[in-house]
Amino acid sequence: MERRIRQLLASLNVPWKYPEHAGRLSAILNLLELEPVPGLRFESGKPATREQLGRVHTSSYLSHIFDLRGKNAWLDVDTTAVSSGSIEAAEVAAGTAIAAVEAVLDGRAESAFALVRPPGHHAEPVRARGFCLFNNVAVAAAHAREALGCRRVMIVDWDAHHGNGTQDIFWADPDVLFCDIHRASPFYPGTGKLEEIGAGLGEGTTVNVPMPAGAGDQAYIKAFKEILVPAADWFQPELILVSAGFDPHPFDLALNVSYEGFAAMTGILQDLARRHCQGRLVLVLEGGYHLVSLARGVRVVLSVLAGGAIPEPGITGIAEVEAAAAFHRQAFQSD
Numbered sequence: 001m002e003r004r005i006r007q008l009l010a011s012l013n014v015p016w017k018y019p020e021h022a023g024r025l026s027a028i029l030n031l032l033e034l035e036p037v038p039g040l041r042f043e044s045g046k047p048a049t050r051e052q053l054g055r056v057h058t059s060s061y062l063s064h065i066f067d068l069r070g071k072n073a074w075l076d077v078d079t080t081a082v083s084s085g086s087i088e089a090a091e092v093a094a095g096t097a098i099a100a101v102e103a104v105l106d107g108r109a110e111s112a113f114a115l116v117r118p119p120g121h122h123a124e125p126v127r128a129r130g131f132c133l134f135n136n137v138a139v140a141a142a143h144a145r146e147a148l149g150c151r152r153v154m155i156v157d158w159d160a161h162h163g164n165g166t167q168d169i170f171w172a173d174p175d176v177l178f179c180d181i182h183r184a185s186p187f188y189p190g191t192g193k194l195e196e197i198g199a200g201l202g203e204g205t206t207v208n209v210p211m212p213a214g215a216g217d218q219a220y221i222k223a224f225k226e227i228l229v230p231a232a233d234w235f236q237p238e239l240i241l242v243s244a245g246f247d248p249h250p251f252d253l254a255l256n257v258s259y260e261g262f263a264a265m266t267g268i269l270q271d272l273a274r275r276h277c278q279g280r281l282v283l284v285l286e287g288g289y290h291l292v293s294l295a296r297g298v299r300v301v302l303s304v305l306a307g308g309a310i311p312e313p314g315i316t317g318i319a320e321v322e323a324a325a326a327f328h329r330q331a332f333q334s335d
């Protein structure tokens, strides 16, 4: 797999040889500078501490990762590599997810979006996977519970890939409801089957919704309304976290969620958070590798969070056909 990915990347004529790179965040910030979102406020994060990371990762794993500081290395056959700045970036990613949770629980903001990289949802307690070193959303959830007094946390993962790491970490935990909508196995990482529902005290607090390739807005919104909303109403979360990946957008070739679809999902979660937990909603960036759909997707979500209107998702092509029909109408009239 590693060799295949390297060959694939080598054949692409792009400046970045690794799809998860710093240009992802610059693309988002550039768009937000060009097209500011009214009502949006920026705050910066700081590195997570070893104690904060140690709530979800083992001590031996953290020692191994910290030993790589300043080095280049391949960590895992499934494409996870580190370069000289990766460990610091991963510490700041997890710490920024924590800062976003603190901003919301302090009441400084109703909602927050941690724009971070590398992503986190594939990182397991003892293993880096799929570009992820530390599980940012899990570190944030653990901090909310252990340091900020939140008893029940709901995590929604709408990234195209299953959040295997987050599922692992909270598998037997009844106080974290983990709901993941993703493209079904054998799509990477191959986990997230319907029957994976947690175990022990946590049986029933893991909810997986596998989607076929090409599933789009209608399927996602149906899953939100018919599965996630009743699950949240039953669970009564005190905070909602989102593993927000933008690779369900068609530009990343796995699924078919449009910008309006991301906006609609955000609106549903915003309503849920307002109903159950004073609007406390924190998004943490996961995947999304096409720079245009990544930046546009983040912007549309931020505009909903900041109080903007929620555009109605249509069915792809219908508006264009209607416009074309209007354009051609005169041509076929006999009189």
Ligand SMILES: [Zn+2]
Binding pocket: 159, 160, 161, 245, 247, 286, 287, 288
């Ligand atoms: Zn992904």
